[in-house]
Amino acid sequence: MRWRVPLAVLGLCLLSVAGSVLAATDIRGVRLWRAPDNTRLVFDLSGPVKHSVFTLAAPERIVIDVSGAQLQMALEQLNLSNTPIRSVRAAQRAPGELRMVLDLSARVTPKSFTLEPNQQYGHRLVVDLFDGEAPSNVPPVQPSLPVTPTQAPARLPPPPGGKRDIIIAIDAGHGGEDPGAIGPDKKLYEKHVTLAIARELQRQLSQEKGFRGELVRTGDYFIPLRRRTEIARKKGADLFVSIHADAAPRSSAFGGSVYALSDRGATSETARWLADSENRSDLIGGVGSVSLDDKDRMLAGVLLDLSMTASLSSSLNVGQKVLSNMGRVTPLHKKRVEQAGFMVLKSPDIPSILVETGFISNPGEARKLSTAAHQQALANSIRTGIRQFFHENPPAGTYIAWLRDSGKIIAQGPREHVVAAGDSLALVAQRYQVSLVALRSANNLRGDTIKVGQVLQIPQTTVAVQP
Structure with a gap:
């Protein structure tokens, strides 16, 4: 049977298709984040786009061409202070052809990519401006010196007299466009709670002779998960502590937890769910591409997994001490250290723990987590556990090791x-x-x-x- 379609109907269909093809994607908003070594621009889109980015000199400019897009907001509202961007301007070169120009005060290296919608955001165009050369994806390197599980490794050569500080890298989870978990009132963000606790922990540690706290994230900006451990290593950390606030589908879930890395997977369904949730924050933050140019990456990964067992014992020990002390100031979700595949814990040469300070999805715990008094108590419990561990296992060449060896503690x-x-x-x-x-x-x-x-x-x- 042959179907005949009236010409009028066919014409309407063609017009509808043409209209959908020509319909431009709206740029609905733009957000800007400044980190110590880069500036990130995130354009919120109503749909997918194609784009290109190139640089111009004399004067320095970044040009962003977006096909199939139109601007629906004013770029002048952006706060450009403390960034290399002097001004932002835009023009519609043709229907659906948008050009945006960033006038710069200093030369930068741009990197751009688009992101698919996720649970928090729609389509996005991300433009990173690095102060100098953009970082490349470098495979993990096995430590040059073996690390025994009996003692936390000495990360820095001891100064004359062998009395250096023990360095604790304190990582405030999430940040920037990645808010982490959000409280029931939609106003309390995990990224703010973790930074407040991290700063308090740094203050307390740095007031204790023989210890020094170093913040991985010092403000409200995003850092990729693998980059966080790189920062800790550059700071010479003896211990990496990542601070988080939990969330769960059930608002009744409560209690603090401490995690160490699992080399065989998660020890419970809760641990597995949380690990997946935290690891996905790289996609939320916009680090979705991995270089495949290095053919030895798989071998490097195997070596990395093998070497991580060396620091796992120390991670479990310090984690148990932190958990025991946390139990004095807040209910515990689990009374033993959980193990899961958190990407942020995968450092082969630095003992690492992840501290979930409570469930921000629980109304009662959210209220406590928002108060300075509870943040201070949590930081003190973490500090006490860290101090107990290093008094028993001081790295060689540190002030605490000198006290122990001289019989003073x-x-x-x-x-x-x-x-x-x-x-x-x-x-x-x-x-x-x-x-x-x-x-x-x-x-x-x-x-x-x-x-x-x-x-x-x-x-x-x-x-x-x-x-």
Whole structure:
């Protein structure tokens, strides 16, 4: 049977198709974020676009051509202070052909890409302006020196006298266009809570002789997850602590948690869900491309995974101490350190923990997390756990190691050891210089069998204190 379509109907269909093809995508808004080494412009779009970016000199300019787009807002509203951008102007060269020009006060290196919609945003065009050369994707490098699980590694060569500070890299989760979890009132953002706690933790650590806190993120801007561990390494960190505030589909979920890296996957469905959520923040922030030019990347990844087991034992130990102290100021979601594949924890040479300070999706915990008093209490509990760990395991060449070796300090309070892969009861006893008999007695063990993740109580040893 042959169908006949009236010409009038056919004409309407063609006009409809042509109209949809010619319909331009609206640029509905633009956001600007300034980081220490780059400036990010994010254009919010009503649909997908094609674009190109190029530079012009004398004077320095960045030109952004967007096909199939029209501007629906004023660019003059942007706050350009503390950025290399002097002014922004735009013109419609033709229907659906938009040109935007950034007048610059200094030379920059641009990098641009588009992003698909996600749970928080629609289509976006992202333009990053790097102060100098744009960073390239470099595969992880295995540490040149082996790291033993018995002690946190010394990240910097000791100064004369061997009394350097222990350096704690404090990473405030999320930032910039990635707000993280959002409170029930839609006004409390995880990125603000984590930065407030991180700053307080830095203040407290830096007031304690022998310790120094270094912030990974110092303001409200986005840092890719892998870049965060690179910053910690450049600062010479002995420990990496990532601060977060949880969220869950159920508003009744509550309590703080501490995570270390899992080399076999998540230890619970909650841990797996959270790890996926945190790792996806790179896509939210706009780091979706990975260079495949290096053919040895897979081998580097295997070596990285193998070397990470060296710092996992220290991560579990410091994590358990932090968790125990957090339990004194806030309810705990889990009473033992969880393990999951958080990308931010994948540093082969720095013990790393991720601290979930509470559920921002819970109305009661959200109210507490927004107060300076609770932020201070949480920071103090994290600091206490860190101090306990490093008093027992001071890196060589540090002031705390000098105090221990000179007999001026002893480990205070009960000590705990979280069993890691490769541990045996004899090795644990040797590490803490206690007898097997005392170790079995302290943990009500009938034999020498221990399991990964088991928490062992270490008997206190007597150390003379010099006057």
